[in-house]
Amino acid sequence: xxxxxxxxxxxxxxxxxxxxxxxxxxxxxxxxxxxxxxxxxxxxxxxxxxxxxxxxxxxxxxxxxxxxxxxxxxxxxxxxxxxxxxxxxxxxxxxxxxxxxxxxxxxxxxxxxxxxxxxxxxxxxxxxxxxxxxxxxxxxxx
Amino acid sequence: xxxxxxxxxxxxxxxxxxxxxxxxxxxxxxxxxxxxxxxxxxxxxxxxxxxxxxxxxxxxxxxxxxxxxxxxxxxxxxxxxxxxxxxxxxxxxxxxxxxxxxxxxxxxxxxxxxxxxxxxxxxxxxxxxxxxxxxxxxxxxx
DNA sequence: TATTGTTATACTCTATAACTATA
DNA sequence: TATAGTTATAGAGTATAACAATA
Numbered sequence: 001x002x003x004x005x006x007x008x009x010x011x012x013x014x015x016x017x018x019x020x021x022x023x024x025x026x027x028x029x030x031x032x033x034x035x036x037x038x039x040x041x042x043x044x045x046x047x048x049x050x051x052x053x054x055x056x057x058x059x060x061x062x063x064x065x066x067x068x069x070x071x072x073x074x075x076x077x078x079x080x081x082x083x084x085x086x087x088x089x090x091x092x093x094x095x096x097x098x099x100x101x102x103x104x105x106x107x108x109x110x111x112x113x114x115x116x117x118x119x120x121x122x123x124x125x126x127x128x129x130x131x132x133x134x135x136x137x138x139x140x141x142x
Numbered sequence: 143x144x145x146x147x148x149x150x151x152x153x154x155x156x157x158x159x160x161x162x163x164x165x166x167x168x169x170x171x172x173x174x175x176x177x178x179x180x181x182x183x184x185x186x187x188x189x190x191x192x193x194x195x196x197x198x199x200x201x202x203x204x205x206x207x208x209x210x211x212x213x214x215x216x217x218x219x220x221x222x223x224x225x226x227x228x229x230x231x232x233x234x235x236x237x238x239x240x241x242x243x244x245x246x247x248x249x250x251x252x253x254x255x256x257x258x259x260x261x262x263x264x265x266x267x268x269x270x271x272x273x274x275x276x277x278x279x280x281x282x283x284x
Numbered sequence: 285t286a287t288t289g290t291t292a293t294a295c296t297c298t299a300t301a302a303c304t305a306t307a
Numbered sequence: 308t309a310t311a312g313t314t315a316t317a318g319a320g321t322a323t324a325a326c327a328a329t330a
Contacts, residue, residue: 027162039319041320047151066321124281
């Protein structure tokens, strides 16, 4: 190996999955630098709960494409931070989920930070390009 | 919550990171169904080693943007499967990495499977769209 | 019988800090 | 002193299987 020289990437740059991963890592880096205290996944859950107050854990798990057992620990954490609350449903096997006041406040703050983050990323594209990218990503998301 | 109805996704579909994640999950699903016995990450490492025979662990870690301590276990596994070998370098602090014959054979097989996988994904796009997508992803990958 | 939330457990991927052998 | 590889350890994030409560 020639030391000190950039590595040969072989066929990697031709692979869509690799390009997608690089793009996502770049976006995640900027997200993490922009939004304090919440990962992209956690924000997604808070948005889901905010948009569907009283949703059950199982339905949330299904929407987020995770096992319902996985949700338990995640929701435990959000509840321990007083961002959400569980309330026993009419069907008493279920828990309905709601954002607390603190949860709504934190989500609102996160969404403002995310707006800045999105603008920073979008600034690398024209408005047309941004629309194209969304459309192309939708085409391969099946 | 209205049971049995699709969840409201709130602002999520407007977020680039979310769209990127959905696209990547779709691509990874097809990858996993297409390529037996190797994750996308592992294939990437084999491609790197194949394209840079004798590369050291640290340089590989840098190229793959992981800590060098992270590489140790990963390389242990690949070596245990006899896909790579470590050889003590002239600078005796270093290990040079090479694919074994079995590693080259498995990589070649994986690359054929990946070609099919890429075609299946590309079939959702026109040739122009595919080129556009690559260009747009490159613009946001910084 | 079937479903919901839960627990116990485990696996993957990743990092930090400290060690060793070499330079 | 600095670097390469290693180890011990830990933390996300995820899953499967089995269980109690409830339907």
